[in-house]
Amino acid sequence: MRYMLLMIPKGYESAGPDVQPDAGRVAEMMRYNESLQRAGVLLAIDSLHPPSAGARLHFAGGKVRVVDGPFAAAKEVLGGYWLIQAKSRDEAIAWASRCPAGDDEVIEVRQVHEFGDFAPEVQAAAGAYFDMPEKR
Amino acid sequence: MTDDRQADIRRAIDAVWRIESARIIASVARLVHDVGIAEELAQDALIAALEQWPADGIPRNAGAWLTAAAKNRAIDYLRRGTLIDRKHEELAREMEGESTMPAPDDTAALEDDIGDDLLRLIFTACHPVLSPDARSALTLKLLGGLSTDEIARAYLTPEPTIAQRIVRAKRSLSDAKVPFEVPRASELPERLSSVLEVLYLIFNEGYSATAGDDWMRPALCEEALRVGRILAGLMPAASEVHGLVALMEIQASRAAARVKPDGEPVLLLEQNRALWDQLLIRRGLAALQRAEALGGALGPYALQAAIAACHARARIADDTDWARIAALYEQLAQITPSPVVELNRAVAVSMAFGPAAGLRIVDVLMREPALRQYHLLPSVRGDFLFKLQRHAEARAEFERAASLTRNERERKLLLDRAAACGP
Structure with a gap:
């Protein structure tokens, strides 16, 4: 099973577009990342630029409206994620709890959908949809 | 304390065990030179944790706690044993000094030591003195942190059969006086191929799972991959380890496409490639690149991975580079006719x-x-x-x-x- 550990750093919602992480913190975090890698569970990892450099798209009323960041209404935003392989939710939580996170950071643990999680009719629908571009 | 909270802590401890057990067993085995005894001592430490942690809470450095507890039990075991001699006394004294928490500066050195111990554990669990079945079960138990029940479910085999297989395997290792060490250079190729064979057997057992099987069966693929990645980290210069990891990652990428929802298998060329897992393909191609970058002729796993990679790289079946696949099969036929x-x-x-x-x-x-x-x-x-x-x-x-x-x-x-x- 796959789990995503979503890092939610408080204050990141209003951070400037050029904000740089603290070098000492990064070094500490790298040791944690290495421990995930050494254990063979780390599948992917990324950190995100702050929302002030991003955009949100709204789809209400059948129209696309693009709003540039920062987003006044957002109280929690993503700072990055780890994608790990774990046998259970508890194991994912155990890995997350080792993260050298600070007082103002929250990690949300979410299971990633895998194809087999879906009911046969949903799988069939996905399969049929994806099939089309293959036929030249 | 409520039963719910008890159950929560129990599950949290299980998760810690799953993450830490291989490292704990490995470091204790280095002291007692017997993986069976090391596992028992590690289990004793786990029982101590189960008694203590529900009251005190799970310590932040749970792994270090369990390792120290298991090592203390190893000291007692060595003292108790009939083998007490000056050497063990010295060892015991040394370890008492050691059992305090390491200073942060020692982390890298400590990781190297644990890495060496883990490598010894992998080679011991996959020792050719054991049958392939015994090697697989022992590897899953000692390195995967899987319970006997989980292994039994994965292999669609009654639990007592697996339990007995593991007990016998541990006894065979003791009887054969298999040393707890990484094989010497002269033996290494043969011993490594025994390790890789076990990992690929475990992987294929999981890969052959059909719809409706217990979810533990596909979990075998993940487990084989996880141990393979650990091994690749510990033996970065061994081309075939990267080759096997590449092969398993690429094969695993097709898991969703290789059977229809009703369980009917789908041939490779007829698979819906949009269902192939691009993340695993990327990881597999990267592992293959590591194997190739090491130079020298590719081994059988790396060659099979290179063949799998030709399929993975083709966006549609018609794009497959068959001439290259034919050439790779020719190379494969030369080394494993x-x-x-x-x-x-x-x-x-x-x-x-x-x-x-x-x-x-x-x-x-x-x-x-x-x-x-x-x-x-x-x-x-x-x-x-x-x-x-x-x-x-x-x-x-x-x-x-x-x-x-x-x-x-x-x-x-x-x-x-x-x-x-x-x-």
């Missing part, structure tokens, strides 16, 4: 250079005694003949293939193809 590899080469050659070229290889294989009962040989030959418009001969081959297969679905498919050849 086998009629089955040769048959695969024939298919690749026919795709690259036409059915007549494939038929020439297959005609030679018709004299191969090992393939006399192998339904895929007449099935492949029938396909070549059909494409060459030699319908009557093709029909005979499909019928022969149908009579050899034990799979009902396949038999029907082959008889359909025979019928399509006309009277």
Whole structure:
């Protein structure tokens, strides 16, 4: 099973577009990342630029409206994620709890959908949809 | 404390155990030189944790706590044993000094030590003195942190059978006085191939799972991959380890596409490639690149991975680089000659250079005694003949293939193809 550990750093919602992480913190975090890698569970990892450099798209009323960041209404935003392989939710939580996170950071643990999680009719629908571009 | 909270802590401790057990068993085994005893001592430490942590809470450095507790038990064990001599006394004193928490500066050195111990544990669990079944079960127990019950479910085998297999395996290692060490350079290639064989066996056991099987079966694939990645980290210069990891990552990427929702298998070339897991493909290609970057001739796992990579890189089946696949099969046939590899080469050659070229290889294989009962040989030959418009001969081959297969679905498919050849 796959789990995503979503890092939610408080204050990141209003951070400037050029904000740089603290070098000492990064070094500490790298040791944690290495421990995930050494254990063979780390599948992917990324950190995100702050929302002030991003955009949100709204789809209400059948129209696309693009709003540039920062987003006044957002109280929690993503700072990055780890994608790990774990046998259970508890194991994912155990890995997350080792993260050298600070007082103002929250990690949300979410299971990633895998194809087999879906009911046969949903799988069939996905399969049929994806099939089309293959036929030249 | 409520029962719910008890259960929560119990599950949290199980998760810590799953993450830490291999490292704990490995570091204790270095002291007591017996993986069976090391596992028991580690289990004792776990029991102590189960008694203490519900009251005190789970310590932040739970792994270090468990390791220290297990090592203390190892000291007691060595003192208690009839083997007490000056050497053990010294060792025990040394370890008492050691059992305090390491200073942060020591982390790197400590990781190296644990890495060495883990490597010893992998080589010991996969020792050729054990049968492949025993090696697989022991590897899952000691390195995967899987319970006997989970292993039993994964192998669709009664739990007592697996429990006994593990007990016997540990006893065989003791009886054979298998040292807890990484093999010497002269033995290394053979011992490493025994390790890789076990990981690939575990992987394939999981990969052959069908719809409706216990979820523990596919979990075997993840487990084999996880241990493979650990091994690749510990032996970065071993090309074949990266090769096997690459092969497993790429094969695992097709998991969603290789069976229909009703459980019917889908052939590689007919799979919906949009369902292939691009993350695993990328990881597999990266691992293959590491194997290739090490230089030297590729081993059998890396070559199979390179073949799998040709499929993975093709956006649609028609884009497949069959000439390269044929060349890779030729290399594979040179280092691991086998009629089955040769048959695969024939298919690749026919795709690259036409059915007549494939038929020439297959005609030679018709004299191969090992393939006399192998339904895929007449099935492949029938396909070549059909494409060459030699319908009557093709029909005979499909019928022969149908009579050899034990799979009902396949038999029907082959008889359909025979019928399509006309009277």
